Amino acid sequence: MKLETLAPDTETLSVLETAALLRELTAGLISVTDFDEALTRLVGIARGAVAGVDWCGFTVLRAGEPAGVAASDPALAGLDDLSHDHDSPALRAIHRREMILAEDLERESRWPAWAQRARDLGVRGVISAPVDVDEQVIGAINLYASAPATLTTRHQLTAMLLAEHAGLLLAAVRDRERQLAQAHEVDAAQLTDGVLGQAIGVIMTQRGCPAPEALQVLRSAALSLQIPVGEVAERLVLTVSRPREN
Incomplete structure (x- = not known):
């Protein structure tokens, strides 16, 4: 994954912070067998674990089509829903396979309709990072800030880390979901x-x-x-x- 924009500061994540984030994310998703539940847990964990992030969302595409969202705050769920806006940070991140950063939506000229809706909801900054799940499902994790110039290099590194690890965990959830469905089919036959x-x-x-x-x-x-x-x-x-x- 490459970065579209990299903030000028030199903040980095410590080893302990990284380990704590991965541990919490893994513990929250390791036994989940429902993909939608996994997304709900993911955004909740990310929202609580990343300082400076006020909301977190997840955008899902299945076979190239919008297939759902998850949001730490239901009031902002529409920002992650591609059926509302075909031009948004999440969709750009997915299509370009790169992290997207908007530090101040008051000065943002990309995605004008989406940016206006985001500002109306109190969002001033966003990072969207693409997440590869499997051959059918891809998505983007979206971190939102309520103040401009809040999202830093640290947040970009965190988003990259979340995206990579979440992709592995969500792929495992999808596998468990398929295995459970197959077991039910076997049971029905038996x-x-x-x-x-x-x-x-x-x-x-x-x-x-x-x-x-x-x-x-x-x-x-x-x-x-x-x-x-x-x-x-x-x-x-x-x-x-x-x-x-x-």
Whole structure:
């Protein structure tokens, strides 16, 4: 990622600050399986962890089309939504694959409609950094300041760090989301699969529980007995199908 504009000061992030930011971001997203929830957590963490930043947003494109936003303050969510403005810092960051900085929106000539809406909401400075998630999803993380000349080299370095690390974490979330969906598809197929389906039906009748819970009962039994789920199902069906002795 390259910088469109680099502030003249020489502030840098300390090792401890960097480690703390990465640790907090990782802890917040490491177990999340829903992409939208991950975005909500991401902007909340960034807003709270980066001094001088008053709001944080995230813009999402899926297959090249606007596909959602997340914002630390719902009142500013429209600034991250590309369906409102086709010309904005976030879209420029995504298309140019570079960080975009506007230190003072009062003097900003780029994205005139967007800049006016931002000023009306109290925003005076913005940094947008592109985030690569996977082959289908890309986005931009947007850091907003309520005062001009607030966003410095430190904030640009932080935004770069956030973008790189967030891209890795969000890609992992997308993988977990896909794996969970595939597992649900497998479960749905198993619910009606031969002997396994019959065994699930037996448990549902005996316990008065739904099919997914019955499947989990079979899995727990298989784990306890250390035998395949299919074998547990066969034993159960065989047991209930035996004629009772008079």
